[in-house]
Amino acid sequence: MNAMDTFVDSERDRILGQLMELLRIPSVSADPECADSCRRAAAWVRDHLDRIGCAPAELLGSDSHPVVCATGPVIPGAPTVLVYGHYDVQPPDPLTQWHTPPFEPTVRDGNLYARGATDDKGQFFALITACEAALAQGQSAVNLRFLIEGGEEVGGEVLLDLVRERPDLLDADIVVIADGPYYAPGWPCAEVAVRGICYAEVVARTLREDVHSGLYGGVAPNAHEALVGILHGLKDRRGRIRIPGLYATVRRPGRLEREGWSELPFDLQAFTTVEVGAGELVGDPRRTVHERLWALPTLDIHGITGGFTGDGIKTVIPAEARAKISLRLVADQRAEEVFAGLEARVRALTPPWARVSVEPLILSDPVAVDTSHPAFSRLDSAFREVVGRGIVFTRSGGSLPILEVLGSGGAAVLVAGIGLPDDHLHAPNERISINQFFDGIRVYARFFAGLGDHQEGEAS
Amino acid sequence: MNAMDTFVDSERDRILGQLMELLRIPSVSADPECADSCRRAAAWVRDHLDRIGCAPAELLGSDSHPVVCATGPVIPGAPTVLVYGHYDVQPPDPLTQWHTPPFEPTVRDGNLYARGATDDKGQFFALITACEAALAQGQSAVNLRFLIEGGEEVGGEVLLDLVRERPDLLDADIVVIADGPYYAPGWPCAEVAVRGICYAEVVARTLREDVHSGLYGGVAPNAHEALVGILHGLKDRRGRIRIPGLYATVRRPGRLEREGWSELPFDLQAFTTVEVGAGELVGDPRRTVHERLWALPTLDIHGITGGFTGDGIKTVIPAEARAKISLRLVADQRAEEVFAGLEARVRALTPPWARVSVEPLILSDPVAVDTSHPAFSRLDSAFREVVGRGIVFTRSGGSLPILEVLGSGGAAVLVAGIGLPDDHLHAPNERISINQFFDGIRVYARFFAGLGDHQEGEAS
Numbered sequence: 001m002n003a004m005d006t007f008v009d010s011e012r013d014r015i016l017g018q019l020m021e022l023l024r025i026p027s028v029s030a031d032p033e034c035a036d037s038c039r040r041a042a043a044w045v046r047d048h049l050d051r052i053g054c055a056p057a058e059l060l061g062s063d064s065h066p067v068v069c070a071t072g073p074v075i076p077g078a079p080t081v082l083v084y085g086h087y088d089v090q091p092p093d094p095l096t097q098w099h100t101p102p103f104e105p106t107v108r109d110g111n112l113y114a115r116g117a118t119d120d121k122g123q124f125f126a127l128i129t130a131c132e133a134a135l136a137q138g139q140s141a142v143n144l145r146f147l148i149e150g151g152e153e154v155g156g157e158v159l160l161d162l163v164r165e166r167p168d169l170l171d172a173d174i175v176v177i178a179d180g181p182y183y184a185p186g187w188p189c190a191e192v193a194v195r196g197i198c199y200a201e202v203v204a205r206t207l208r209e210d211v212h213s214g215l216y217g218g219v220a221p222n223a224h225e226a227l228v229g230i231l232h233g234l235k236d237r238r239g240r241i242r243i244p245g246l247y248a249t250v251r252r253p254g255r256l257e258r259e260g261w262s263e264l265p266f267d268l269q270a271f272t273t274v275e276v277g278a279g280e281l282v283g284d285p286r287r288t289v290h291e292r293l294w295a296l297p298t299l300d301i302h303g304i305t306g307g308f309t310g311d312g313i314k315t316v317i318p319a320e321a322r323a324k325i326s327l328r329l330v331a332d333q334r335a336e337e338v339f340a341g342l343e344a345r346v347r348a349l350t351p352p353w354a355r356v357s358v359e360p361l362i363l364s365d366p367v368a369v370d371t372s373h374p375a376f377s378r379l380d381s382a383f384r385e386v387v388g389r390g391i392v393f394t395r396s397g398g399s400l401p402i403l404e405v406l407g408s409g410g411a412a413v414l415v416a417g418i419g420l421p422d423d424h425l426h427a428p429n430e431r432i433s434i435n436q437f438f439d440g441i442r443v444y445a446r447f448f449a450g451l452g453d454h455q456e457g458e459a460s
Numbered sequence: 461m462n463a464m465d466t467f468v469d470s471e472r473d474r475i476l477g478q479l480m481e482l483l484r485i486p487s488v489s490a491d492p493e494c495a496d497s498c499r500r501a502a503a504w505v506r507d508h509l510d511r512i513g514c515a516p517a518e519l520l521g522s523d524s525h526p527v528v529c530a531t532g533p534v535i536p537g538a539p540t541v542l543v544y545g546h547y548d549v550q551p552p553d554p555l556t557q558w559h560t561p562p563f564e565p566t567v568r569d570g571n572l573y574a575r576g577a578t579d580d581k582g583q584f585f586a587l588i589t590a591c592e593a594a595l596a597q598g599q600s601a602v603n604l605r606f607l608i609e610g611g612e613e614v615g616g617e618v619l620l621d622l623v624r625e626r627p628d629l630l631d632a633d634i635v636v637i638a639d640g641p642y643y644a645p646g647w648p649c650a651e652v653a654v655r656g657i658c659y660a661e662v663v664a665r666t667l668r669e670d671v672h673s674g675l676y677g678g679v680a681p682n683a684h685e686a687l688v689g690i691l692h693g694l695k696d697r698r699g700r701i702r703i704p705g706l707y708a709t710v711r712r713p714g715r716l717e718r719e720g721w722s723e724l725p726f727d728l729q730a731f732t733t734v735e736v737g738a739g740e741l742v743g744d745p746r747r748t749v750h751e752r753l754w755a756l757p758t759l760d761i762h763g764i765t766g767g768f769t770g771d772g773i774k775t776v777i778p779a780e781a782r783a784k785i786s787l788r789l790v791a792d793q794r795a796e797e798v799f800a801g802l803e804a805r806v807r808a809l810t811p812p813w814a815r816v817s818v819e820p821l822i823l824s825d826p827v828a829v830d831t832s833h834p835a836f837s838r839l840d841s842a843f844r845e846v847v848g849r850g851i852v853f854t855r856s857g858g859s860l861p862i863l864e865v866l867g868s869g870g871a872a873v874l875v876a877g878i879g880l881p882d883d884h885l886h887a888p889n890e891r892i893s894i895n896q897f898f899d900g901i902r903v904y905a906r907f908f909a910g911l912g913d914h915q916e917g918e919a920s
Binding site for chain 1: 551671678681
């Protein structure tokens with residue numbers, strides 16, 4: 001145990017109390033009524049960075065969902081590490097399925113339950129606390145920068161606009177992101193490719209306004225009928241997406257990468273029933289589960305609205321129906337092209353008695369990371385020392401639109417989360433394991449302390 | 461102009477003011493939060509019947525959605541007419557599309573706008589006011605009974621249960637219902653067949669709880685995907701319902717009836733764009749619009765929910781998705797059999813990775829009415845005198861589950877509404893034409909005054 005570990009142990013209750021303070025703020029970026037909470041969360045993070053010596057911390061880019069920017073003490077000649085995170089969280093609904101309220105953090109069985117516990121408040125706060133420990137013990141070997149945004153869950157436009165205006169905010173040798181789980185308990189991983197996303201809303205309209213199904217059923221066109229026909233027509237019976245040309249640009253992972261995946265610990269039965277919570281999995285059975293998750297495009301319907309959605313009975317023919325859908329993209333697909341293909345396919349599926357529009361809500365390209373940078377081996381050593389196993393290179397099914405931007409200045413981007421696969425990300429009863437949280441602090445404190453030597457060694 | 465007309469003219473403002481009082485009560489039977497308003501609407505109707513001399517009026521069958529029962533002064537030997545109506549209304553959503561609030565009755569351009577204006581508060585109140593006029597002028601020739609229910613829009617169970625226990629409430633020679641429109645402006649009609657209904661909720665479940673589409677998209681089964689596949693599979697490309705055996709029991713209307721329909725004034729273009737508000741109509745083009753509306757079963761999706769339905773963006777794979785759907789039925793279909801066929805078809809369309817249930821919410825059989833009763837010709841005369849044209853026999857696309865029950869004692873059931881086709885029934889900006897309303901009062905006052913003679917004439 002080193003001095004930083006001792007510091008973290010002695011401050012354990014205070015650290016956890018501060019995280020709970022932050023989790024209590026309902027900073028749901030998708031909800032306009034939470035704008036004030038988003039501001040409060042940003043101010044909280046700014047003040048905390050100030051407190052640990054990363055001053056001046058400031059709020060930039062937006063009044064309602066500002067980006068928290070800060071820099072640590074200057075160490076001339078040392079490498080610069082940019083810590084990225086996001087203080088905004090997913091909406092908590094459906095509220096009835098939470099065992100304890102989403103914004104009243106609660107400890108049960110070694111886990112801390114709250115919306116944002118793992119995505120991403122708990123994880124970026126672990127990174128900041130690792131910085132604090134390294135700084136407090138005089139062991140930080142790097143120049144620290146922070147970009148903690150408040151719009152990741154709604155497309156990240158504020159941060160994207162900000163760094164377009166202020167590219168200097170991205171000046172760094174290394175970018176660190178902790179916003180995801182280990183591959184499995186005891187198996188830390190670095191995500192070296194993330195899927196892109198093409199998120200769109202499909203709106204079908206058939207009537208001036210809703211009409212009575214008794215009086216007009218049989219002749220009045222039903223907006224939901226048009227919509228379900230279109231949505232159903234986007235996949236074939238085997239689950240392949242029916243957008244012409246969609247698979248043409250998919251680069252299949254190399255044999256070595258696929259062989260690596262096949263060595264990962266993987267229990268299909270437990271994955272299906274415990275982690276995913278399904279009776280059986282879907283997708284092309286000729287491809288492995290890892291390929292389906294990491295190397296193939298996917299299409300999901302997130303929600304449908306329109307017509308009568310209340311309790312009880314109403315006999316209405318809906319004039320309008322809406323669906324939110326998204327495709328996850330893999331190299332070398334381009335989000336703009338996929339959107340154009342989706343739009344054309346929807347148009348082809350639209351019956352003559354309906355008008356349908358498709359509006360893009362997020363478009364981001366898939367990203368692949370260069371794993372040859374020495375920071376990867378430094379992080380690997382830190383994990384080995386704390387957790388007993390180094391990092392494995394995985395891909396991620398998720399999308400981080402900011403990733404491409406963060407790496408655009410040539411920095412090595414390390415995406416290595418400290419959560420667990422069953423943290424209920426984006427779902428009711430989101431949580432973080434308290435052990436994982438403190439292990440994460442110890443790992444990253446070593447990483448920040450060790451990088452200087454390593455970089456110098458590399459440079460010499 | 462007779463004495464009853466003079467009475468109605470002199471009381472015009474008071475009558476309209478009372479209707480507006482009733483329309484101000486938000487008696488939405490589908491909304492549990494409106495139970496108190498339903499009670500208040502019932503009490504209002506009871507007190508009004510008391511006031512016009514139909515006492516004792518009482519509330520029976522339910523505390524929250526009682527049936528208002530009353531009888532008029534006894535005229536020994538005269539026929540008994542039962543007036544049916546319902547004081548409950550459809551939910552007013554979508555609220556944003558109302559030009560004036562649904563429960564603040566507003567007069568514009570000769571129409572009275574409010575939820576319930578035509579369905580059915582305005583119409584049954586016209587019947588009651590016709591009784592009042594006939595009684596006030598000493599011209600009522602019938603024994604009056606009233607059954608005004610508060611659950612028509614949610615399946616009418618309270619009234620069905622009540623008359624099962626108290627069949628004496630249905631002792632009548634004639635039943636009168638005004639709960640629908642003229643066939644066209646200037647064309648009063650009597651509905652001699654009404655469709656049945658099979659209203660059900662389809663629920664698809666695929667996961668224990670919602671999961672993140674980035675982490676699990678490609679393998680996690682999506683409840684909406686199962687649901688849209690099932691809903692799409694319920695009709696073929698031409699709009700025919702794909703439930704095996706569904707059309708086998710459909711009795712095609714006779715040639716005479718179909719020829720009668722072809723003589724009705726009908727402007728396809730105006731019907732499509734102005735009345736229905738569509739770009740084009742759907743349904744089998746080999747059948748006339750009247751056949752599609754009145755003589756063929758239909759299937760509509762009323763609403764879909766599940767997954768993320770809020771503003772903004774959420775990347776979730778929904779664990780559960782729900783749809784409310786209904787079939788309208790025609791003679792000789794049986795609602796129970798149709799439901800069994802629907803359930804079997806849904807099961808056949810369910811993919812192996814989903815569990816789907818179908819729950820029946822309303823089942824009611826189609827009904828045909830015997831048009832040979834002399835009351836039909838009496839009503840015809842009354843319409844001729846007031847409106848200048850007698851009644852045409854039509855069918856209705858709608859369903860009145862209570863109809864079969866009301867006629868079960870052998871009474872002639874007359875369903876002759878006084879609304880207009882563009883009253884925006886069940887939709888935003890529901891209204892009733894004030895001229896239609898007062899014409900309706902004059903027609904039915906004559907009907908109640910004239911029936912006695914007629915019946916005696918028939919009996920002699």
